[in-house]
Amino acid sequence: MGGAIAALEPVQIASIFVKAGMYVTVLLAAGSVINLWLLAELDSVASGRLRRLAAWSAVAGVVFSALNIPLRAAFFFGSIVGAFDPIMLQVAVSSPLGVSTVVGSMGLAAIASIKLNRSWTRAVAFLGVVLVVISFALRGHATSDPRVAMSMLFVIHILAASFWVGGFFPLYDMVGRGGAGAVRTVEQFGQAALFMVGLLVGAGAAILVMLAGDPIAVLTQTxxxxxxxxLIVVALLLGLAGLNKLRLTPMFAETGDGKPLRKSIRWEMAAFVLILLITATFTSIAAPEYAG
Incomplete structure (x- = not known):
């Protein structure tokens, strides 16, 4: 693993950071919309802030997604010159990544409309979430055999991850202002998280087994x-989530002191960003070889 990092080329380094930025912004945009729908106790201030976050994350997501195209062209060409080569750009646009980027960008544009807060924008934004989630099933490992099963697992995995990422800001915001509505919001998120985290872990485990065959043997690969x-960072994240639900949320409900819970949410945010950065790294420089 250390050798792979040391051997990184400029195009790969750029790809890692662009891909990580895309993961963060796209999941945040989709997750913000999901949480606007699920968290009925959000007050008008939190709802307005979350709509703005969804919209600006969607705009940033389009930019990061688009940057993947010239970087893929550079990868095909073998140097950064390929990012400006019309033929290589056409190849990249025609690839599964290109199709996925178009579908995802359409979804993000629909999500951005939620900032307008009109009667029709929520329905349009939900359609955007569907397109964004589907876009992840159109590229990368999601296109591996068995195609249908892998695509469905990736849709479930991305949907659950979006929910979790999108919940950080509204929870942090509501807890910071306190009150009964904040307590109900945190409790409501915790109830939904039990189901969503189960889907996230279950789908992720199934994807791992289908890609690698033998999870133990795959440890010999980069x-x-x-x-x-x-997975180590995921375990830490799950531990923080358990701490929040079993200890810090009841403490917040009893005392009204949200500082410990907000601190834990900040650590969750940091852990999730680290997970996405690791994911961007290993999907950019290594691929699984079937070890079953």
């Missing part, structure tokens, strides 16, 4: 070692 690092 891809598997990055994945193991990711």
């Amino acid at each position: 891809w598997g070692q990055f994945l193991a690092l990711k």
Whole structure:
């Protein structure tokens, strides 16, 4: 794993950071819309802020998604010159990544409309979430055999991850202002999280087995070692989530002091960003070899 990092080329480094930025912004945009629908106790201030966050994240997501195209062209060409080569750009646009980027960008544009807060924008934004989630099933490992099963698992995995990422800001916002509505919001998120986290972990485990075959044997591969690092951070994230639900949320409800819970949410945010950065790294420099 260390050798793979040391051997990184400029195009790969750029790809990692662009891909990580895309993951963060796209999941945040989709997750913000999901949480606007699920968290009925959000007050008008939190709802307005979350709509703006969804819209600006969607705009940033379009930019990061588009940047993946010239970087893929540079990868095909073998140097950064390929990012400006019309033929290589056409190849990249015609690839599964290009199709996925178009579908995802359409979804993000629909999500951005939620900032207008009109009667029709929520329905349009929800359609955008569907397109964004589907876009992840049109590229990368999601196109592996068995195609239908892999696509469905990726849709579930991305949907659950979006919910979790999108919940950080409204929870942090509501807890910071306190009150009964904040307590109900945190409790409501916790109830939904039990189901969503189960989907996230279950789908992720199924994807791992289908891609790698033998989860133990895959640890001998660079891809598997990055994945193991990711799973360690995921375990820490799950521990923080458990702490929030079992200890910090009841403490907040009893005392009204939201500082410990907000601190834990900040650590959750940091852990999730790290997970997405690790994911961007190993999907950019290594691929699984079937080890079953």
